[in-house]
Amino acid sequence: MLQTYPELSGKSHFEQLLASYHVYCMHHQGSQALHYKGFNYQVLGENLVCSDPRNGKLMWKLPLPQVAGSKKALATMPSLAGDELVLTTLAGEVWRVHPINGKILDRYATASKLWSQAVVANGNIYTGSNGKNLHCIQTGNPALDGWGQWSMNGTHNPVVMGLPDI
Amino acid sequence: MKSFLLGVLFYAPVFLFAQAGGYSTLYLNVTDSADHPVAFTDVWLIDATTSAEQEGITDHKGKVHFRVDHGSTYYILFDKSKKHSEVAVPSYGSLVITRALVYQPPASRATPLAMDTLDQSVGANARAGRSEALFVLKLKGQNKAPIANYPVVLTSTTYRRVYRTTTDRSGNARFLIKPNSKYLIGLEDWADYSSFNFPDYPGGKLTKTLTFEPTNVEEQMRNDTVRQTIGTDDGPTSARFLVTVQVRNYENAPLAGEELIFDVDSSQRVYLVTTDEQGIGRALLPKQYVYDVHLKYESYLARYDFRDKRGFGRVEIQCRYRGSEAIENYMAQVPRDENGIPLSFQPGMVETKVPENLIKVKETKNGFDINLSNANGVSTPGVVEDRLFISHGIYSNLFHCLNAHTGEHYWTVALSEGGASAVACENGVVLVNTESCTLYALDVQSGRMLWSHWLSPYLWTTPSVYDGLVYTVYANDASSYGFGKGDIKGFVMACFDLKNGAVKWQKNIANEGMGAPVIAGNLVYMAARGGELHRFNRLDGSSATMANLKLTAPPTVVGNRVFAMQQHPSKANQEQVVVLEASI
Numbered sequence: 001m002l003q004t005y006p007e008l009s010g011k012s013h014f015e016q017l018l019a020s021y022h023v024y025c026m027h028h029q030g031s032q033a034l035h036y037k038g039f040n041y042q043v044l045g046e047n048l049v050c051s052d053p054r055n056g057k058l059m060w061k062l063p064l065p066q067v068a069g070s071k072k073a074l075a076t077m078p079s080l081a082g083d084e085l086v087l088t089t090l091a092g093e094v095w096r097v098h099p100i101n102g103k104i105l106d107r108y109a110t111a112s113k114l115w116s117q118a119v120v121a122n123g124n125i126y127t128g129s130n131g132k133n134l135h136c137i138q139t140g141n142p143a144l145d146g147w148g149q150w151s152m153n154g155t156h157n158p159v160v161m162g163l164p165d166i
Numbered sequence: 167m168k169s170f171l172l173g174v175l176f177y178a179p180v181f182l183f184a185q186a187g188g189y190s191t192l193y194l195n196v197t198d199s200a201d202h203p204v205a206f207t208d209v210w211l212i213d214a215t216t217s218a219e220q221e222g223i224t225d226h227k228g229k230v231h232f233r234v235d236h237g238s239t240y241y242i243l244f245d246k247s248k249k250h251s252e253v254a255v256p257s258y259g260s261l262v263i264t265r266a267l268v269y270q271p272p273a274s275r276a277t278p279l280a281m282d283t284l285d286q287s288v289g290a291n292a293r294a295g296r297s298e299a300l301f302v303l304k305l306k307g308q309n310k311a312p313i314a315n316y317p318v319v320l321t322s323t324t325y326r327r328v329y330r331t332t333t334d335r336s337g338n339a340r341f342l343i344k345p346n347s348k349y350l351i352g353l354e355d356w357a358d359y360s361s362f363n364f365p366d367y368p369g370g371k372l373t374k375t376l377t378f379e380p381t382n383v384e385e386q387m388r389n390d391t392v393r394q395t396i397g398t399d400d401g402p403t404s405a406r407f408l409v410t411v412q413v414r415n416y417e418n419a420p421l422a423g424e425e426l427i428f429d430v431d432s433s434q435r436v437y438l439v440t441t442d443e444q445g446i447g448r449a450l451l452p453k454q455y456v457y458d459v460h461l462k463y464e465s466y467l468a469r470y471d472f473r474d475k476r477g478f479g480r481v482e483i484q485c486r487y488r489g490s491e492a493i494e495n496y497m498a499q500v501p502r503d504e505n506g507i508p509l510s511f512q513p514g515m516v517e518t519k520v521p522e523n524l525i526k527v528k529e530t531k532n533g534f535d536i537n538l539s540n541a542n543g544v545s546t547p548g549v550v551e552d553r554l555f556i557s558h559g560i561y562s563n564l565f566h567c568l569n570a571h572t573g574e575h576y577w578t579v580a581l582s583e584g585g586a587s588a589v590a591c592e593n594g595v596v597l598v599n600t601e602s603c604t605l606y607a608l609d610v611q612s613g614r615m616l617w618s619h620w621l622s623p624y625l626w627t628t629p630s631v632y633d634g635l636v637y638t639v640y641a642n643d644a645s646s647y648g649f650g651k652g653d654i655k656g657f658v659m660a661c662f663d664l665k666n667g668a669v670k671w672q673k674n675i676a677n678e679g680m681g682a683p684v685i686a687g688n689l690v691y692m693a694a695r696g697g698e699l700h701r702f703n704r705l706d707g708s709s710a711t712m713a714n715l716k717l718t719a720p721p722t723v724v725g726n727r728v729f730a731m732q733q734h735p736s737k738a739n740q741e742q743v744v745v746l747e748a749s750i
Contacts (some may be wrong), residue, residue: 001728003742008733012741014718017196026587026601027546027628028681030719031731031741040722041730045740053729056743069251069267102484108532111256114586116357121549121570124533128544129687134556136573138533150550150588159721 005056010045013074029077029117029152034158036080036099045075048087050102060102067113077151080160081120082143083098088114088127094137110135120147173675189235191474193264194242196228203228204269206323210246213241224350225358227432231474234263238617244269279677281321282399283328288340291502292367299345301364304375305337307352312337313380319352332634342585345356353378354405355452379478379496380406396448401480402497406450407472408480411459413445416515416582420445422491424461429617431456459483463623464488464602466585469561486515493623507642507658507672511619511684514582514604518613519564527573536573538562548589548596550610550687555596557586567613577613582620587628592634595664597629597636603639605629607667614674617667621660627679635670635704636662637690639679659683659692661699661707671707675700676714686723693717699730715744723748 014030033042033053040053043064049058064073067090079098086106090113093131095105096105112129119126123136123144151160170615192211194202197356204224211220234240239254242265253265286296294300301320305313318339320520322328333339344348350358350746353376362374381403402408409428413421428437433455441447453456453475459467467485488496501509538544541559548555549570549693558564563584565574585601594610603625607616621640630640643656653672655676661670677696684691690704697716703709718741721730726748736738 002747004732005745006734009737009742012718012731012733012739013428014733015739018683026585026599026626028719030681032681033729033743034724035722035724035729042731051743053724053745055615067266068253069265072266073270115543118548119208119403119547119549122552124549124570126547126549126554126570128546128556130543130561132538132541132544134536134538134544134547136533136536137532144428145475148273150546150548151720154476154592156590156628156630156682156720157684157686158657159722160722 003056005051007058008044008049008051009057010043010047010049015101027100029118030153032077032158034078034080034085034160036085036160038161039099039122041078041080041099042076043077043083048075048078048085048102049091051098062097062102065089065093067091076117077158078113079118079120079147080152080158081125081145081147082141084144086118086120086147087127088116088118090114094118094127094135096139106139109133112162117150118145118147119149180222189233190263191231192234192240192253192255193229193231193473194224194432195264195266196224196244196269197271199268202679204271206326207244207271208323210243211241212241212254214241221279230407242267244271245727247700258358265581281326281328281393283330286329286331286340286341288331288332290338290340291343292340294342294371297344297368299364299367299369300371300372301341301343301349302371303333303341303351304340304373305333305339306375306377308379313378316353316380319357321350321352321357323350324348340703349440351376354381355393356454359405369590377404378642381406381450391436391438393438394449396439396450397551398448400448400450402478403450404478406452407470407475408610409449409451409457409470410480411441411449411457411467412482412484413441413447413461413487414484415492416486421487421489424487427460427462429458429460431458435729441690453479463488463493464583465599466560488512488620503672505655505674507674508545509669510728512620514600514606514615514618514620516582516606516608516613516615517580518617519578521558521578523695524558524564524737525566525568525573525575534573536568536711538566538601545586546588548591550591550596553610555591555598557598560585560601563600565613567609567610579608579615588630588682590631592631593634595631597631599625599627599638600627603623603640605636605662607636607664610711619662619667620689628682629687630683631664632666632685632704636664636667637685637692637704638662639675639683639692641678642674657694660691660706661690661704673700673702673707673710676712680717681720684720684723689723689748691721691723691728693720693730697733715742716748721746 031042033040035130040051041143047061064075074090075087076130092110094108112131116128117145143154207224209222224230234255250376311727314335316333331339334670345364348363353359372735386393421444424441426439439447439449453472456471490499524539528535543560554568555569563581566578583600583602587599590597596608596670604620624641627639642658657675660672676698680693691701698714701711716733719731721728722727728746728748731741734742
C-alpha cells in the first residue's frame with residue numbers, strides 16, 4: 001500500500017448495498033473512481049467528488065439530490081461521454097456535469113429510483129431503474145457517446161485518457 | 167341507549183392482479199432519525215389541488231398506505247398544522263409507489279409506549295358503562311355461516327391498547343372499549359384487516375359485519391421457519407394467497423421432493439413447502455408481505471407483493487430446474503484439478519421467445535421509456551452499435567435485444583435462470599451471468615447461444631472481457647450453499663476463451679467477488695467481498711497476489727497506480743481512498 005487519502009472519505013454504503021442481495025450486487029460499483037484526463041471522479045458519501053489522484057487534493061464536490069421525503073442521497077459511479085460526466089441518482093434524476101468545475105449542465109427527472117449506472121451511446125443516455133422501466137434520454141447531442149457498457153467497456157476499468165505515470 | 171350500525175363490509179371473492187384506471191397505491195415507510203420505525207402514528211395525505219384528505223396510521227413497522235390518483239400531488243403531514251413533505255404521482259407507470267420518510271415524533275412520543283393488552287370475555291347481554299362503548303363484530307364465512315370460536319384482536323392506537331377475544335357460537339366478538347378512537351381489527355396475522363372509528367360517544371354501541379374465510383393449514387413452526395403442507399383441495403383464504411409452483415427439469419419431467427422457499431422481505435421469516443410427485447408445491451402465504459421465491463440451488467424465481475391485496479388470490483408459476491439431487495451429484499463427481507477446481511462445466515439452455523405484450527415503448531418528454539411488464543428492477547443495459555441488450559429484471563429469465571434508437575424488438579431469448587447481470591460485449595459476442603449461475607455467450611445479431619457454462623448455484627458478479635478472454639467469479643462449494651447453511655466458502659476466479667468457452671486458467675480466491683474483474687494491461691484485479699484485492703497475470707493466472715485491504719469497491723487502475731476504497735480505520739461506516747502500486 002502506497003498511501004491513503006483520508007480526506008477523501010465519506011459514508012460507506014457497502015454493507016447496506018451488498019446485504020440487500022439484489023441484482024445490483026452483481027454490478028456493485030460503490031465508490032469506484034472514474035479516471036478522466038488526470039482527475040478522479042467518484043461518489044463519496046452524499047457528494048460527487050473530483051480529486052487530484054497524485055495527492056488526494058479535493059478539486060470540487062457536488063452535493064447529490066436527496067430522495068423525496070428523505071435525507072438519503074446516493075448515486076452511481078459517473079459515466080463519461082462527450083467530455084461530460086453523466087450521473088444517475090437514487091432520487092431519480094440524471095445529471096450531466098461539467099468535469100472541470102462540477103457545474104450541472106443539464107438534468108432530467110425520471111419517475112424511478114435509479115440504482116444502476118447509465119450507459120451513454122449515440123447521444124442517448126440509458127438507465128435501468130428499480131421498477132419496470134428502462135429510461136432512454138435522447139439528448140440530441142451525438143458527441144455524448146463512448147460509454148456503451150456498464151463500467152465503460154468489457155475491461156470494467158473506467159479510465160479515459162489515463163496517463164501511464166502520474 | 168342509542169345505538170348505531172355500520173353496513174356490511176363484503177369483499178368480492180375475486181382478486182384483480184392489476185389495478186385498472188388512474189390510481190396507484192402509495193406506501194410510506196416512516197422511520198425516525200435513528201432509522202427506527204415510527205409506529206402507530208397518524209399520517210394525513212392531502213390532495214394539493216382538491217384538499218381532499220385521507221387519514222392513516224402507521225403500523226408496528228412504521229408503514230402505512232394510501233390510494234392516490236395518477237397525475238396528482240399530495241402533501242404528507244404528521245402534524246395537521248405542518249406539511250412534512252409532498253409526493254407527485256406520475257401520470258402513468260407504476261401501480262405501487264414507495265416513499266421512505268424520516269419523521270422525528272415529538273419528544274413525548276419518541277419512544278412508543280408498550281401496548282396494554284386486555285383479554286375480554288363480554289357476554290351477549292353486556293352494556294357499556296359511562297366511560298365505555300360496546301363494539302360487536304359479526305364474523306361470517308363465504309357461505310354466510312357464522313365463524314365460531316375464532317380469535318379477534320382490536321388495536322387502539324390512540325390509547326395504545328390491544329383487546330383480545332374470540333367469537334361465540336353465533337360468530338359474534340364483543341368488546342368493551344374506550345370511545346373516541348380509531349380501531350384496527352386484526353384477524354389471523356393481519357393486524358389491520360379492517361378498521362373503524364368509534365366516535366366520542368360513551369355508552370354507545372357499534373356493530374360491524376365482516377365476511378372472512380379463515381385459514382386452516384397444517385404448519386410446523388420453528389423459530390422463523392414455517393413448514394407447510396397444503397392439500398390439493400385447499401384454496402386461498404381471506405388472509406392468505408395461494409401460490410402454486412410447478413418445477414420441471416430440463417427434460418420436462420416433474421421434480422418431486424424439491425424444497426421451495428418463500429422468503430419474507432424485510433423479515434427473518436420463511437415458508438417452506440416440498441413439491442409432490444407432479445413436481446407441484448403449494449403455499450398459503452399471509453398477505454401484507456412481499457415474498458421472494460427460491461429453490462435450494464436457484465434464487466429469485468419470482469417476487470410477489472401481496473400487500474394491500476383483498477379478496478381471494480392465487481398465482482401459479484412454472485420453472486425449469488436442474489434438480490437439487492442432480493446438482494449435488496454433479497458437484498460431487500465433476501473432475502477437478504489439484505486445487506479442487508472443476509475442469510469442465512455443464513451447458514445452460516437458451517430458447518428463443520416471443521415476448522408478447524411484455525415490452526412497451528412509451529414516448530417521454532426527453533426520449534422514451536421501455537416498459538418491461540412485471541419486471542422488478544432493471545439493470546444497466548449494454549449498447550453495441552444500434553443494439554441495446556437488457557434483461558427483463560431479476561425475476562425473469564428473459565433477455566432482450568432491442569433497437570437502441572427506437573426500442574424496436576430484435577430478439578428475445580429465455581435463459582435457464584433469472585437474475586441476469588450487466589453485460590460485457592466484444593467481437594460480436596454479448597456475455598451475461600445469471601445469479602444461479604450460468605455464464606452465457608450469445609451472438610449479438612441473433613441471440614444464438616455460442617457457448618455457456620453452468621458454474622455453480624451462486625454467482626453475484628458481472629463478467630469481464632478483453633482481447634478474446636472472459637473473466638468471472640463463481641462459488642465452488644455446493645455443500646455450503648442453501649437455505650440456512652450460512653456463508654458459502656470456496657470461490658474461483660476463472661478465465662475462458664471468448665470463442666468457445668475453453669478454460670484458460672482458474673484460481674481460488676478468498677471470497678465472493680465484488681462487481682466484476684477489472685482488467686488493465688496484462689493484469690486482472692478482483693476485489694472480493696471480504697475486502698481482499700486479488701491480482702493475477704491475466705493471460706495465465708500466474709503471479710497471483712492477494713492483500714486484505716478491507717476494500718469496499720472495485721479498483722480503478724491508472725498507469726502504475728491502483729485507486730480503491732477501503733473501510734476507514736477509525737470512523738465507523740466510513741470509507742477512504744487508498745492508493746497501491748499496480749505492477750507485479
